[in-house]
Amino acid sequence: MAAIGVHLGATCACAAVYKDGRADVVANDAGDRVTPAVVAFSESEEVVGLAAKQSRIRNISNTVVKVKQILGRSAGDPQAEKYIAESKCSIIEKNGKLQYEIDNKLINPEDVAKLIFSKMKETAQSALGSDVNDVVVTVPFDFGENQKNALGEAAAAAGFNVMRLIHEPSAALLAYGIGQDSPTGKSNVLVYKLGGTSLSITVIEVNSGIYRVLATNTDDSIGGVCFTEALAQHLASEFQRSCKHDIRGNPRAMMKLMNSADIAKHSLSTLGSANCFVDSLYDGLDFDCNVSRARFELICSSLFSKCVEAIKNLLQQVGFTADDINKVVLCGGSARIPKLQQLIKDIFxxxxxxxxxxxxxxxxxxxxxxxxxxxGKENTLLEEEALIECSAKDILLKGVDESGADKFTVLFPSGTPLPARRQHTLHAPGNISSVCLELYESLGKGPMNEEDKFAQIVLQDLDKKEDGLHDILTVLTMKRDGSLHVTCTDQDTGKCEIITVEVAS
Known part of the structure; x- marks a missing residue:
């Protein structure tokens, strides 16, 4: 049996196949292991991949790039608005949906993604020599339900049988067998993903093969394209110095420079220098320039600083030091850059x-x-989407019934999937000025005892009422680690008390 794994990024797509107990990335028909996530439209055909990217200079208004950034989003979404402002393709809203307007035809973002998935399916099936359609598709951790659905539907429309969508950081851990090789024991892993258009850093606790995300942060203001742009600006300065022409305001010339800078950037990850040659860059003039790795690193020094500062900020957010991290996983094409890898090693x-x-x-x-x-061909590792943490005991709130007897309300029955949220309105006599709410935990056997009480919260200085009741709204949120966050609010005065119990159950 064989199956496929597909990652559709903002700038590139990549397919891997699972066969005979191992997973390998497969090359496309051009011999490349990653395929540009670019689709070019003409009257007669749609072209996907490198040919579409290379023809963009001549066909810019009919070439769709970075479709993942708009997939499943609606007009008014800040990310969608940013994408529309930067897009060279016309994008309009019709019937509440965002669509590309190309050659007087409307094309859904899902249809563009479908074409890229079709290319990935064709690539994988060609390598396997069979019509395998079972696939797992990766999604960013910050994707909402609409975006996940749109991605899954695009893959299904391409003829895939989507077995599961998994988060990109989880896929990164699986690639290195983290959680499988040591089924017991707890460790913290930092997944560092620098893709074409964004930087995502995630801290994951791995405990007995279960993954739990402790913190994650995505920065859309930095990605591989920023390094390409910085190098293209440097090349434009070199052209101006040698040929006395400033081409920064010329979109076509700058697009040519961007393509050349992109190729040079990739070369500099493995070589000490790269040659940038552009035929007829401007006014019939050719451009030839050699860039050393040291020069590239100097040009991009502020970008590198931003990339590593983000790690320090996330560690601070979790309350970790570098010593609390056991492993660092690098992913995303731009994480190939040697200088970036060295800076990350310096932190850890x-x-x-x-x-x-x-x-x-x-x-x-x-x-x-x-x-x-x-x-079912390998060991049955249960990953985060398959295993859900549950509360171990009943969590109850103590109140009083009409006769004045104690009354316990079960808010979280044992076995409640976590995270979970409950709200409950507690009624207290109006002639008192303070209310004490008590929380108990129980295995459901016998009456409540004082030792079952694990937390209490007191609301004071309430306005007394001669008749009527105090209505106290209690909102309880239990996280996956069993910690409980409780907010109590008097509906009349708005007085509020908040407590957090580290491990409730």
Whole structure:
């Protein structure tokens, strides 16, 4: 049995296949292991991949890039508005949906994504030599339900049987077998993903093969394209210095420079220098320039600083130091850059930095491994989407009934899937000025005892009422780790008290 893992990024897509107990990324018909997520439209055909990217200079208004950024989003969404403002393709809203307007035809973002998925299916099936359609597709951790649905539907429309959508950081861990190789014990893993248009950093606790996200942050203001733009600006300055022409205001010339800078950037990840040659860049003039890796690193020094500062900020948010992290996983094409890898090593000098798998192949390989697991060919690792934390005991709120006797209301029965949220309105006599709410936990056997009480919260200085009741709204949120956040609010005065119990159950 075989299966496929697909990662559709903002700038590139990649497919891996699972067969005979191992997962491998497969090359497309051009021999490349990643395919530009670019679709060019003409009257007669749709072109996907490198050919579409290369023809963009001549066909810019009919070429769709970064479709993942708008997939499943609606007009008014800040991300969608930003995308529309930057898009060279016309985008309109019709019947509440955003659509591309190309050659007087309306095209849904889902249809563009479907074409990219079709290309990935064709690539994978060609490598396998069979019509395998079972797939696991990766999604960013910050994708909402609409975006996940749109991605899944696009893959299904391409003829895939979507077995599961898994989060990109989880796929990265699966690629390196984290949680499978040591089924017991707890560790913290930092997943660092620098893709084409965004930087995502996630801290995951791995405990007995279960993944739990402790914190995650995505920065859409930095990505691989920022490095390309910085290098293109440098090349434009070099052209102006040597040829006395400023081409920064010329979109066509700058697009040519961007393409050349992109190729040079990739070369500099493995070579000490790269040659940038552009035929007839401007006014019939050719441009030829050599860029060293040291020069590239200097040009992008502020971007590198931003990339590593984000790690420090997230660690601070979780209350961790670098010593609390056991492993760092690198993924995303731009995580190939040697200078960036060195700066990350400097933050975590004693931590294992996992980069033996090419960073732009980590996520699809993890997806293919998950596909293999779902087919039952490998050990049945239960991943975060398959295992849900549950509350171990009943959580009850103590109140008083009409006769004045104690009354216990079960808010979270044992076995409640976490995270969970409950709200309850407690009625207290109007002639008192303070109310004490008490929380108990129980295994459901016998009456409540004082030792079952684990928390109380007191609301004071309430306005007394001669007749009527105090209505106290209690909102309880229990997280996956069992911690309980309680907010009590007097509906009349708005007085509020908040407590957090670290482990309630």
């Amino acid at each position: 000098p004693t931590v294992e930095l996992l980069n033996s798998i090419p960073p732009d192949e980590v996520i699809p390989i993890g997806a293919a491994i998950e596909a293999g697991i779902l087919l």
